[in-house]
Amino acid sequence: MSTTRTINLKNRPKGIPELTDFEFTTADVPALQEGEVLLSSKYFSVDPYLRGRMSDAESYIKPFELNKPIISGTIAEVLASKNSKFSIGDYVSGMLAWKETQVVKPDELLKVDPNKAPLSAYLGVLGMTGLTAYLGLTEIGKPKKGETLLVSGAAGAVGSVVGQIGKILGLRVVGIAGTDEKLEMLKSKFGFDEAINYNTTENMNEAIANSCPEGVDIYFDNVGGEISEAVLFNINKFSRTVNCGAISVYNNTTLPKSISVQPFLIKKSSSMQGFVISNYVDKHSAGIKQLAEWLQQGKLHYIETIVDGFDELPNAFIDLFQGKNKGKMIVKV
Amino acid sequence: MSTTRTINLKNRPKGIPELTDFEFTTADVPALQEGEVLLSSKYFSVDPYLRGRMSDAESYIKPFELNKPIISGTIAEVLASKNSKFSIGDYVSGMLAWKETQVVKPDELLKVDPNKAPLSAYLGVLGMTGLTAYLGLTEIGKPKKGETLLVSGAAGAVGSVVGQIGKILGLRVVGIAGTDEKLEMLKSKFGFDEAINYNTTENMNEAIANSCPEGVDIYFDNVGGEISEAVLFNINKFSRTVNCGAISVYNNTTLPKSISVQPFLIKKSSSMQGFVISNYVDKHSAGIKQLAEWLQQGKLHYIETIVDGFDELPNAFIDLFQGKNKGKMIVKV
Numbered sequence: 001m002s003t004t005r006t007i008n009l010k011n012r013p014k015g016i017p018e019l020t021d022f023e024f025t026t027a028d029v030p031a032l033q034e035g036e037v038l039l040s041s042k043y044f045s046v047d048p049y050l051r052g053r054m055s056d057a058e059s060y061i062k063p064f065e066l067n068k069p070i071i072s073g074t075i076a077e078v079l080a081s082k083n084s085k086f087s088i089g090d091y092v093s094g095m096l097a098w099k100e101t102q103v104v105k106p107d108e109l110l111k112v113d114p115n116k117a118p119l120s121a122y123l124g125v126l127g128m129t130g131l132t133a134y135l136g137l138t139e140i141g142k143p144k145k146g147e148t149l150l151v152s153g154a155a156g157a158v159g160s161v162v163g164q165i166g167k168i169l170g171l172r173v174v175g176i177a178g179t180d181e182k183l184e185m186l187k188s189k190f191g192f193d194e195a196i197n198y199n200t201t202e203n204m205n206e207a208i209a210n211s212c213p214e215g216v217d218i219y220f221d222n223v224g225g226e227i228s229e230a231v232l233f234n235i236n237k238f239s240r241t242v243n244c245g246a247i248s249v250y251n252n253t254t255l256p257k258s259i260s261v262q263p264f265l266i267k268k269s270s271s272m273q274g275f276v277i278s279n280y281v282d283k284h285s286a287g288i289k290q291l292a293e294w295l296q297q298g299k300l301h302y303i304e305t306i307v308d309g310f311d312e313l314p315n316a317f318i319d320l321f322q323g324k325n326k327g328k329m330i331v332k333v
Numbered sequence: 334m335s336t337t338r339t340i341n342l343k344n345r346p347k348g349i350p351e352l353t354d355f356e357f358t359t360a361d362v363p364a365l366q367e368g369e370v371l372l373s374s375k376y377f378s379v380d381p382y383l384r385g386r387m388s389d390a391e392s393y394i395k396p397f398e399l400n401k402p403i404i405s406g407t408i409a410e411v412l413a414s415k416n417s418k419f420s421i422g423d424y425v426s427g428m429l430a431w432k433e434t435q436v437v438k439p440d441e442l443l444k445v446d447p448n449k450a451p452l453s454a455y456l457g458v459l460g461m462t463g464l465t466a467y468l469g470l471t472e473i474g475k476p477k478k479g480e481t482l483l484v485s486g487a488a489g490a491v492g493s494v495v496g497q498i499g500k501i502l503g504l505r506v507v508g509i510a511g512t513d514e515k516l517e518m519l520k521s522k523f524g525f526d527e528a529i530n531y532n533t534t535e536n537m538n539e540a541i542a543n544s545c546p547e548g549v550d551i552y553f554d555n556v557g558g559e560i561s562e563a564v565l566f567n568i569n570k571f572s573r574t575v576n577c578g579a580i581s582v583y584n585n586t587t588l589p590k591s592i593s594v595q596p597f598l599i600k601k602s603s604s605m606q607g608f609v610i611s612n613y614v615d616k617h618s619a620g621i622k623q624l625a626e627w628l629q630q631g632k633l634h635y636i637e638t639i640v641d642g643f644d645e646l647p648n649a650f651i652d653l654f655q656g657k658n659k660g661k662m663i664v665k666v
Contacts (some may be wrong), residue, residue: 266607
């Protein structure tokens with residue numbers, strides 16, 4: 001029987017996760033049973049939402065168990081198969097454990113084609129990241145040509161795709177990010193009309209007003225916290241906020257406080273709505289098709305921060321909270 | 334030329350309005366011109382939203398001008414008419430100045446029938462109050478039979494109607510109010526399933542959980558502030574919050590802070606949306622028709638706090654912020 005290295009959740013993090021919250025173990029790889037496949041992990045996706053699953057608070061997805069492996073989006077190669085639908089050499093995408101090799105029932109795996117796009121793209125622009133951007137913007141943001149779209153966490157994996165789709169759909173697009181290098185990338189690579197550096201801007205309220213002279217019609221919010229407070233002062237009548245993430249408060253150890261949103265929502269007949277990709281399963285395949293079409297037409301670009309080595313998974317995850325990634329953060333095994 | 338007493342906004346209130354923010358003056362009543370009517374005020378509506386118009390902050394409705402009359406929903410009798418559509422003795426409803434008598438162009442006045450319902454009802458259950466309850470609940474709350482509806486400010490004019498419509502539509506209805514007397518009224522007169530006294534309840538979060546064992550699907554929010562914070566811990570997946578009012582913070586002199594709503598909205602795929610009756614003008618007449626039908630069928634009850642005397646208008650308005658009214662607060666001239 002062969003063995004595999006595995007990364008377990010050792011402790012529930014307090015605040016920003018630390019390396020000691022993770023534990024590397026060696027586990028047996030069980031023998032392959034009828035219907036199963038043996039997989040070798042190639043690329044792991046590391047995402048801010050995993051932080052939520054590391055806490056034991058109730059949420060839209062159940063918490064990770066202590067001393068059990070972390071699970072995230074993964075691309076893997078089929079090394080052996082006792083399932084007629086999968087052959088050796090196939091590449092698959094799915095939610096898999098942080099293990100180098102593993103045996104699974106492949107019911108929820110999708111085959112991906114390395115000839116149509118780089119494998120890592122299936123974790124990003126052609127995976128949950130792209131779908132989150134596309135369905136969050138269209139289903140909750142309900143964009144109308146000519147409107148102004150403001151995106152926080154704009155240089156992140158989801159944010160950069162949101163902005164580009166905004167441009168494809170005819171919106172004025174403004175992004176918020178944390179370094180001048182990211183701002184430059186938003187404008188030159190992703191076609192954002194304007195970008196704001198929240199680390200060097202003293203008055204975000206004013207900066208947003210200047211960059212969005214006609215106000216904000218859609219706010220695609222990946223961060224929450226103070227940045228989202230400043231946005232409130234700039235929302236238009238009937239504006240929509242897509243609450244996709246709140247990375248600025250995920251590591252808070254007490255409940256974060258913000259300016260009350262209610263008076264702003266009332267004044268502006270404005271809405272906020274939480275977005276979770278799993279609510280739109282029936283729209284995933286059409287979404288992926290649309291994203292692949294834009295990608296092939298050269299209308300959609302993406303960037304990845306690829307970190308090398310299974311050992312680096314915990315570090316790569318922790319780095320998300322310091323904004324060290326540009327675009328999708330991926331660990332290559 | 335005759336004169337009329339008038340109540341002007343003297344100062345923009347800081348915090349809770351005071352009597353000194355209002356000024357009684359005597360103004361001339363101009364001669365009646367072609368197309369105009371001379372009106373004698375009978376009933377004035379006093380509403381929390383008027384507080385917003387007393388500030389000069391931008392909002393969904395423009396601020397009152399200093400040294401000009403306050404304007405609110407009014408029922409008046411036609412004393413003289415140079416307009417073929419209105420005759421002496423007609424009763425009308427409209428947004429009118431706090432004057433005992435006034436001359437207006439009646440373009441935006443509606444005739445009301447004192448034989449179909451008491452005149453004051455046209456300011457309440459058959460007026461903006463009833464429409465706010467009905468359209469806020471149906472258009473934003475999107476109720477489905479069997480769901481749980483939680484109403485804050487439940488003993489107020491809007492809240493008491495919201496709860497009753499909730500029962501008509503087959504919801505479990507829980508109300509939040511500030512005195513045991515109001516709680517009793519919610520249950521015995523308006524048919525609420527349960528009611529919570531926010532003044533005597535130590536842990537609102539827990540009290541809501543107990544009264545809403547299946548969680549909150551629709552939160553009709555008239556108050557904002559701490560009560561609405563406690564609700565966040567009890568919202569269901571796909572729940573909807575109707576942000577109709579935020580009376581608890583209208584008098585704040587600094588921007589109120591609350592627990593950040595974003596993480597809750599994301600966890601629960603939940604939405605919040607500001608409601609303003611003027612966005613639904615095309616649905617007003619069908620709404621009034623439905624409300625009148627329920628009223629005639631005895632399915633809808635209402636209560637009023639009627640204060641007697643033009644002089645009492647400022648006091649009656651101030652009393653709203655101490656919760657001294659039960660149901661619709663009206664001043665009878």
